[in-house]
Amino acid sequence: MPVISFANAKGGAGKTTAALLLATELAHQGFRVTVIDGDPQRWISQWAEVSGKVRNIEVISEVTVASLACHLREMAGVTDYFIIDLAGARDALVTTAIGLSDHVMIPVQGSAMDAKGAAQILDLLATMKERANLHIAHSVVLTRVTSMVTTKALLTIKGLLAARGVNVLDTPIGERIAFKELFETGGTLHTLDPQKVSNVDKAKDNAGAFAREVLRLMPTKITRSPISRIFGMGRHAA
Ligand SMILES: Nc1ncnc2c1ncn2[C@@H]1O[C@H](COP(=O)(O)OP(=O)(O)O)[C@@H](O)[C@H]1O
Ligand SMILES: [Mg+2]
Numbered sequence: 001m002p003v004i005s006f007a008n009a010k011g012g013a014g015k016t017t018a019a020l021l022l023a024t025e026l027a028h029q030g031f032r033v034t035v036i037d038g039d040p041q042r043w044i045s046q047w048a049e050v051s052g053k054v055r056n057i058e059v060i061s062e063v064t065v066a067s068l069a070c071h072l073r074e075m076a077g078v079t080d081y082f083i084i085d086l087a088g089a090r091d092a093l094v095t096t097a098i099g100l101s102d103h104v105m106i107p108v109q110g111s112a113m114d115a116k117g118a119a120q121i122l123d124l125l126a127t128m129k130e131r132a133n134l135h136i137a138h139s140v141v142l143t144r145v146t147s148m149v150t151t152k153a154l155l156t157i158k159g160l161l162a163a164r165g166v167n168v169l170d171t172p173i174g175e176r177i178a179f180k181e182l183f184e185t186g187g188t189l190h191t192l193d194p195q196k197v198s199n200v201d202k203a204k205d206n207a208g209a210f211a212r213e214v215l216r217l218m219p220t221k222i223t224r225s226p227i228s229r230i231f232g233m234g235r236h237a238a
Helices: 015-028 043-051 065-078 092-099 116-132 151-163 177-185 200-217 226-231
Strands: 003-006 033-038 057-060 081-086 103-109 137-143
Touching (some): 015 057, 015 081, 033 092, 065 081, 081 092, 103 116, 137 151
Parallel strands (some): 033 057
């Protein structure tokens, strides 16, 4: 059960949004997802409170450096994918979570390209590799990309990062009202009312493509839990 964490030392980079999109898409595909909310601001926990039970998703709040590994151990048997949302910091919890991750996703805003917070995480990963011989796979995911950001500009960013040996996902996450709306209404893109929120279909396509690309990066292929596959329901479905 792979552990995917979202890290960027800067707040507002789009970590929580990307983490929630991945969690809800994987859950929609029938995977059992445990989201660990490692951000003291508790956005994912608040989303879970607004949402009520969401099929295939379990959210764990109040995580500490000491408890993180215990949560991963305890939930391992009932989880296909762990997703860890982290604070916009480079503190002990961020370092611990990265150390326990199979893949670190580093969201970077495509428009502003303020990559300082991302660079801090890339430096941390490099230090872990050098000092502890710990090689943790990681990728940059461009977020909040608008039509104003040209394909050429995105390719330039990708090229710059590739020159440093950093993988950049082919699927950027767009700037979309529907993504923001999830935190207001709770639930997933698949339960949003298309009458009330614009372009839900495009949002679903984008989030789905993002989740599929993340899955392709995972070293082991997880078979969806038979119960969710056959009955379309998870452990907590009524
Ligand atoms: N793809 C997106 N489309 C629209 N709004 C977004 C998107 N990603 C982030 N935001 C908004 O930007 C702000 C910061 O995003 P958030 O995901 O909370 O970043 P972080 O977790 O890195 O602090 C929030 O108000 C969020 O709604
Ligand atoms: Mg956040």
